[in-house]
Amino acid sequence: DIQMTQSPSSLSASVGDRVTITCRSSQYIDKYLNWYQQKPGKAPKLLIYDSSSLQVGVPSRFSGSGSGTDFTLTISSVQPEDFATYSCQHTYSIPWTFGQGTKVEIK
Amino acid sequence: DVQLVESGGGLGQPGGSLRLACAASGFTFSSHWMHWVRQAPGKGLVWVSRISTDGRRSDYADSVKGRFIISRDNAKNTLYLEMNSLRAEDTAVYHCARDHERHRAFDLWGQGTMVSVSS
Numbered sequence: 001d002i003q004m005t006q007s008p009s010s011l012s013a014s015v016g017d018r019v020t021i022t023c024r025s026s027q028y029i030d031k032y033l034n035w036y037q038q039k040p041g042k043a044p045k046l047l048i049y050d051s052s053s054l055q056v057g058v059p060s061r062f063s064g065s066g067s068g069t070d071f072t073l074t075i076s077s078v079q080p081e082d083f084a085t086y087s088c089q090h091t092y093s094i095p096w097t098f099g100q101g102t103k104v105e106i107k
Numbered sequence: 108d109v110q111l112v113e114s115g116g117g118l119g120q121p122g123g124s125l126r127l128a129c130a131a132s133g134f135t136f137s138s139h140w141m142h143w144v145r146q147a148p149g150k151g152l153v154w155v156s157r158i159s160t161d162g163r164r165s166d167y168a169d170s171v172k173g174r175f176i177i178s179r180d181n182a183k184n185t186l187y188l189e190m191n192s193l194r195a196e197d198t199a200v201y202h203c204a205r206d207h208e209r210h211r212a213f214d215l216w217g218q219g220t221m222v223s224v225s226s
Contacts, residue, residue, distance in 0.1 A: 001169075034212045036152075043202060043216035044152065050210055087152055091211030094166045098152040 002027045002090055006099035012107040019075040021102045023066075023088035032092040033071045035064055038101075039084045047086075048073065078104070109133035109215065111203050116220030119193045123224075129186040129203030129217055137161075137181040140206035142213060143188050145199035145222075153199075156188065157206070170196075193224045 003026040013019050023033065035048040046055045048064035051071060061076045075082055083106050088099040115127040129141070143155040156177040158165045165177050176189040186203050200221050204213035 032211055036213075038152075043218050044204075044213070045216070046207075046212055046214050049207065049212035049214075053210070055212075055214065089152070089154075089212075094157070095168050096154045096211075098154065100151040 004099040010103040012105050014107045021073045023071045025069045029090045029092035034089045035073045036087045037084045111217035113217045113220035116222045119224045125190045127188040131184045136184040141186045142204045144202045147199040198224050
């Protein structure tokens with residue numbers, strides 16, 4: 001199975017900060033990397049698919065990049081509603097594994 | 108509304124069985140592959156299983172292979188997960204998720220149903 005490793009596991013940020021989360025796969029996964037946002041007690045929400053494509057309705061302050069094994073999620077100016085846990089997921093081959101999550105907290 | 112609503116969770120005995128259901132509404136259910144994803148308390152998301160649009164093909168995580176069975180009834184717009192030989196490590200919130208029609212991603216999720224396995 002392909003393992004997904006996110007860093008950091010958590011971070012503190014102030015409103016307006018630029019936030020970057022990285023995700024590394026244990027094997028080549030081409031562009032097949034998605035990012036999800038999850039708030040406590042809620043269902044995950046798709047933000048980015050295929051590494052850099054913004055899901056419909058997601059604010060443009062979210063962006064994704066990368067290919068192969070190294071990927072990045074960037075929030076250009078973090079807003080109060082963005083404090084949540086972010087998870088990456090590869091969809092290169094079954095099983096489609098997730099990273100362990102990155103919790104973004106308010107500083 | 109476009110939504111997925113899970114049901115059937117609860118307390119299960121080790122070695123016992125539970126059957127989860129996921130009711131879909133507001134979209135053409137039969138056009139989408141469907142998945143189950145679980146999340147143990149305080150842990151990350153874990154993919155469990157998927158099923159094809161016509162129900163003829165399915166895949167499972169190694170941790171549930173041979174114990175869980177995914178199925179669907181397109182006439183009832185409902186996805187199922189039959190969970191057998193339950194173990195303590197199956198304790199989690201179970202979400203159903205819709206596969207995007209054109210991209211490999213989960214574009215719609217249910218809120219989840221909690222399964223606790225304990226004697």
